[in-house]
Amino acid sequence: MSKQKRHLLSLETSVDFELIGICSHHSDYRLTWGLNQGLHLQLAKSDELFVITNKKGQTVSEHSYYFWYDEENQIEFYLIKNKNEGKFLIPEKNQIDYFLFLRDNVTLEMEDVLEELKKINSVMAAYLFEPESLPSTEQIIF
Numbered sequence: 364m365s366k367q368k369r370h371l372l373s374l375e376t377s378v379d380f381e382l383i384g385i386c387s388h389h390s391d392y393r394l395t396w397g398l399n400q401g402l403h404l405q406l407a408k409s410d411e412l413f414v415i416t417n418k419k420g421q422t423v424s425e426h427s428y429y430f431w432y433d434e435e436n437q438i439e440f441y442l443i444k445n446k447n448e449g450k451f452l453i454p455e456k457n458q459i460d461y462f463l464f465l466r467d468n469v470t471l472e473m474e475d476v477l478e479e480l481k482k483i484n485s486v487m488a489a490y491l492f493e494p495e496s497l498p499s500t501e502q503i504i505f
Contacts, residue, residue, distance in 0.1 A: 397485035
């Protein structure tokens with residue numbers, strides 16, 4: 364009788380976005396207006412909610428968000444409120460009010476975006492994060 368070989372399949376998730384945390388005491392629509400003016404974006408509120416699920420497919424939290432697709436640079440922008448109904452999008456960074464996600468960015472320098480963000484009146488502070496360093500970003504799928 365031959366011994367059976369067992370193979371373990373492990374999937375490595377890759378993060379396909381860049382992440383900026385924003386601290387602001389303003390409401391989401393007021394912050395969005397400031398971002399649109401200061402960064403020359405066209406963020407608009409989505410009718411749908413951004414849903415975070417666990418590995419079993421169960422909903423963990425739902426968050427309203429603003430979205431814009433920059434056709435010229437082919438970048439997707441998402442502004443998502445971190446806290447909704449006592450649940451966090453990224454619990455490790457519970458002091459952050461909003462997250463700005465840039466998906467498929469190959470043209471914009473993140474340091475330049477960060478500096479422009481800090482000039483906006485609605486933004487108290489802005490921080491650049493490495494998504495790979497935050498465990499909960501694996502659950503964020505666009």
